[in-house]
Each structure stands twice: as structure tokens, then as C-alpha cells.
Amino acid sequence: MRLQVALDVLDLPSALTLAGQVADHVDILELGTPLVKAAGIAAVSAIKAAHPDKLVFADLKTADAGELEAALAFEAGADLVTVMGTVDDDTIRGAVAAGTKYGKQVVADMIGVVEGRVARIREVSKLGVAFVEIHAGLDEQARPGYSIDQLLADGRAAGVPFSIAGGVKVDTIGSVREAGAVVAVAGGAIYNAADPGAAAAELKKHATR
Ligand SMILES: O=C(CO)[C@H](O)[C@H](O)COP(=O)(O)O
Incomplete structure (x- = not known):
């Protein structure tokens, strides 16, 4: 299972610093949605230039104009881009068309979908995305009683490639690996750690065990 770090910081210098601390221990460097909104799509190019050997993931969470937005990210150097899993199928198809054109990949983000999630995961996986991100966002995580277990159960049930x-x-992260995820995404567990590099190394150990 690959490890993806979410660079959920709000400016490019902080993102470059964090990426530099963790890159040796992760497979995928994700520019979080707030980072792209704050720093612009050029931040994707800067992270890719600093780490050309890593996959760069632009978490655009596109909701419309899928082909146009995905192309922006791919032109900037992204290897993967997200489109929302809840949106019009043609938006997802458009992002996938851009992926085909640039030889890059699209991930459908299932944030906000709880009821009927397994059925929708199966539907979007037929639209040509590389895998589906089964995702509880920061707001959902903040609610009392939140557990990652339902995400894992739905991943197991869906029977298609997924990240968590x-x-x-x-x-x-051990349960994420055992559930069969192709990628585990970690943000706060890395960027809130006193030593983000050590935190990423520890996660990587469990991801590949
Ligand atoms: O996309 C995101 C929020 O929408 C985050 O980047 C993702 O949830 C990973 O961060 P964390 O591990 O802190 O949940």
C-alpha cells in the first residue's frame, strides 16, 4: 500500500518545507484543497519541480467542468487529480478524458457520501477513474463518535480499488492496509507531529508491513 501525505498548509513555502521533511518516506505528495486555493495552481508546479521523483496529487475536489479543471492540474505537473464522486457523471467523465489526454490519473473523492456509498463507489469506478477515495472530511471527523471503521467496511464491500x-x-494504518486499500492518505498525523519526517517514516513502516 502506498502512503500519501496531505500537505494541508496554507502557503507554498510551508508546503515546500513539509514536503522536504517527508518526501523520503512517502509515495505521493498531495497539495490539499486549501493550499491550492491559497497558493494557486502554480504551487503544483513548484512541488513537482522540487520532487520530480514523487507522484504529485492535486486535491482540486472538482465539482463541475471536470475536463477543464483536471487539465489545469495536469498542465501544472500533477500526476493525479480529484473530482468529487457525487457530481454529474459527465463531470467525472470529463476529468477522465483530460487524464487520458495527458497520460495522468483521476481519483473520485467520496467525501460527504455516507448513505449508499458502496453503490456510488461502484458506479464511479466504472467511469474510468484510477481509484476511489473513501473519505471522511475534517468536519465529519470532528463530530463525536467518528470512526474510520465504516470507511474500511465500505472499501472491503465495494470490491474496487480504493484509498482511505x-x-x-x-x-x-494497519487496518487500512488489511482492508485492501491501494493508498492511505495522512494529513494531520504528519503535519501536526513534532517531527513530521519521523511520523511519516513510522506510518510508512505500517503501510508496507
Ligand atoms: O482532503 C482532506 C480534507 O478534505 C484532507 O487532506 C484529508 O482528509 C487527509 O487529512 P487527515 O489525515 O488530517 O484527515
């Missing part, structure tokens, strides 16, 4: 995002940390 939603508070992945050292004591849950």
Missing part, C-alpha cells in the same frame, strides 16, 4: 482518507494515523 479521514484521520489515518499510526494506530489505524
Whole structure:
């Protein structure tokens, strides 16, 4: 299972610093949605230029104009881009068309989908995305009683390639791997750590065990 770090910081210098601290221990460098909004799509190019050997993931969470937005990210150097899993199928198809044109990949983000999630995961996976991100966002994670377990159960049930995002940390990443995820996404567990490089190294150990 690959490890993806979400660079959920708000300016490019902080993102470059964090990427430099963790790059040796992760497979995918994700520019979080707030970073892209704050720093612009040029931040994708800067991270790719600093780490050409890493996959760069632009978390655009596109909701419309899929082909146009995905092309922006691919032109900037992204290897993967997200489109929302809840939107019009043609938006997802458009992003996939851009992926085909640039030889890059699209990920459908299932954030906000709880009821009927397994059925929708199966539907979007037929639209040509590389995998589906089963995701509890920061707001959902903040609610009392949140558990990553339902994400894992739905991943197992869906029977298609999936990643997991939603508070992945050292004591849950083993279950993410055992559930069959192709990628584990970790944001806060890395950027909130006193030593982000050490935190990423520890997560990587569990991701590949
Ligand atoms: O996309 C996101 C929020 O929408 C985050 O980047 C993703 O949830 C990973 O961060 P964390 O591990 O802190 O949940």
C-alpha cells in the first residue's frame, strides 16, 4: 500500500518545507484543497519541480467542468487529480478524458457520501477513474463518535480499488492496509507531529508491513 501525505498548509513555502521533511518516506505528495486555493495552481508546479521523483496529487475536489479543471492540474505537473464522486457523471467523465489526454490519473473523492456509498463507489469506478477515495472530511471527523471503521467496511464491500482518507494515523494504518486499500492518505498525523519526517517514516513502516 502506498502512503500519501496531505500537505494541508496554507502557503507554498510551508508546503515546500513539509514536503522536504517527508518526501523520503512517502509515495505521493498531495497539495490539499486549501493550499491550492491559497497558493494557486502554480504551487503544483513548484512541488513537482522540487520532487520530480514523487507522484504529485492535486486535491482540486472538482465539482463541475471536470475536463477543464483536471487539465489545469495536469498542465501544472500533477500526476493525479480529484473530482468529487457525487457530481454529474459527465463531470467525472470529463476529468477522465483530460487524464487520458495527458497520460495522468483521476481519483473520485467520496467525501460527504455516507448513505449508499458502496453503490456510488461502484458506479464511479466504472467511469474510468484510477481509484476511489473513501473519505471522511475534517468536519465529519470532528463530530463525536467518528470512526474510520465504516470507511474500511465500505472499501472491503465495494470490491474496487480504493484509498482511505479521514484521520489515518499510526494506530489505524494497519487496518487500512488489511482492508485492501491501494493508498492511505495522512494529513494531520504528519503535519501536526513534532517531527513530521519521523511520523511519516513510522506510518510508512505500517503501510508496507
Ligand atoms: O482532503 C482532506 C480534507 O478534505 C484532507 O487532506 C484529508 O482528509 C487527509 O487529512 P487527515 O489525515 O488530517 O484527515
